[in-house]
Amino acid sequence: MFAIDERLLLTSAPDFPLIVSDYEVLHFDEMPILFTGTTKYQARVIASSVEEDDDTDRFFYVIVTADTYSSFIRRRISYREIILRARSIFVVDKGTGGRVTVYVVPVEDIPDEYLPLEDSYCPERSLRPSLTFDASMRGKRADMHQAYPSDIRTVETSLSGIVSDALVSVSEAKRPPRTVLRPYGEGSFRLRFSVEEEAPPQLGFAAHLHPEYARLYIDFCLNRFQDEVDAIGDGELHKAPHFAALLTTYLRINMFGGNLRDGGMMSPAVATESLLLSLRRSVERLVELSDIIGQNFSSIEVFNVYEDSEEALIGAMDASSVARISASVERYDVRVGGVSEDAHAQEYEILIYNLNTETRKGSAYLILRDLMPRVRITIGGSGPLEETRYAESLYKNKRISVSARAKRAKDKIVSLSIEY
Structure with a gap:
């Protein structure tokens, strides 16, 4: 096994990278070679078997974001890319008698022959889906x-x-x-x-x-x-x-x-x-x-x-990732039906049913004569929203009148940019 400086030993919360739930083997060859799961701290981990000797098995554990993991299982990025993008990874040695030792090792300190290959993409899985x-x-x-x-x-x-x-x-x-x-x-x-x-x-x-x-x-x-x-x-x-x-x-x-x-x-x-x-x-x-x-x-x-x-x-x-999906919806509407926007703000009556007070974005019912279509809303300005009529509409199920510029796709209003 390659040598690791003992100063890299993880002594505070040594169980931080260890998998406790959602365990799934991605590649198996007499033993799990590549696997994933989540830690007690609800972090997603991709892990791999690196080498073994008489009394110790060594593994790499990499903490990844939800977006990165999704890209990995979709085979958009390789395991090697994920490791190289990380500044450091966890090297976990599991010995006899349940002994576990965890190191935090900078990626540049890992010998190249221990890194995954260039084509180390997630293996295809063959399972029968259900509903x-x-x-x-x-x-x-x-x-x-x-x-x-x-x-x-x-x-x-x-x-x-x-x-x-x-x-x-x-x-x-x-x-x-x-x-x-x-x-x-x-x-x-x-x-x-x-x-x-x-x-x-x-x-x-x-x-x-x-x-x-x-x-x-x-x-x-x-x-x-x-x-x-x-x-x-x-x-x-x-x-x-x-x-x-x-x-x-x-x-x-x-x-x-x-x-x-x-x-x-x-x-x-x-x-x-x-x-x-x-x-x-x-x-x-x-x-x-x-x-x-x-x-x-x-x-x-x-x-x-x-x-x-x-x-x-x-x-x-x-x-x-949700922001990218949102942007793709707008691109689709532009290509398929063309998108137009009010030149000037107009009065609209809405009932807000979702609102993120941090991003100032949400969803509302647009009150029309015979219909109540759902539209996306963005509230301008920078003042707090918690004690405003927008919050009152959300929490008290109250209709409010707003001054906004509407964006339309195929003459259907899909979003409102509201003046604060």
Whole structure:
């Protein structure tokens, strides 16, 4: 084993990098070679076996953000890149009798032959998906296993809504699928929800494809939309391979009976338009999470619970990743329908139902004559919002009149920039 200066020994909180929950083996060869999990301090860790001798096994442990881990399992960055970007990593020696020694070692002190290879990407995993999903909130209040009811409602409504968006157009049953909450398991603060589908009529051949389709759909919303949105918006679908894969599964379901109730097969053009409408609605649900991420918790991890009860991370969101999704929605609207904005502020009546007082962004119902569409809001100025009419609208369910410039996509108001 390579020598480590004893002055690098971690003596304060030596259990800091050790995995205690969400353990998952990513690569196995007689023993776990690459694995992941979370610590008692709710930090996400990627770890690997480095070498062993007669009485000691040595491992690298790397603390990563939710965004970095999501990129790793999506094979966008390699394990080597993650280590090289870190200023230091934890080297963990596990000896006989349960002895554990932890060092904090600068990356430049690690011999190059011990670093992962250039192509050390996350191995592909082959598991059977189900229609059960977990959402784990981490950081801040969530690390104390606490959450505000309003935050829980927003997370549950957004994520379960995405699953419903995926399945409602492919279900063969007369009633749309319903999402039900289940008792959550271990985690910082975790929700578990499952989809209940009515038994399909005879010839329900496509139901076995629904779990995989739902997993691909959520993966696309969380991880792929922002990368392929420009190609999709420009109609260059050959440059959007993940959308193409999702569309192929969508068409397969339709071919096996998803649209039999409508008396015929759906053409690729119609299927593309239908899927894009559903995805646009779903990513807007993710954007609404930006109202609460960063206030009482730092990130959300979304898992699929497989048929053998194993879990696999689909994706993770923190403030930066949700901001990128939000920006991609705006780019999509510009390309597809064009976006216009009021030249001058006008009066609008709104009812705020989500508001991040730190970022001054949120969501509201726009009160029109016959409709109450949901719109994104941004409140100008820099003064505190806690004791204002905006907070009163949020907490007391009160309608307020605001002076704002509206942004429209295809003549539909999608956001308001409110004058403070």
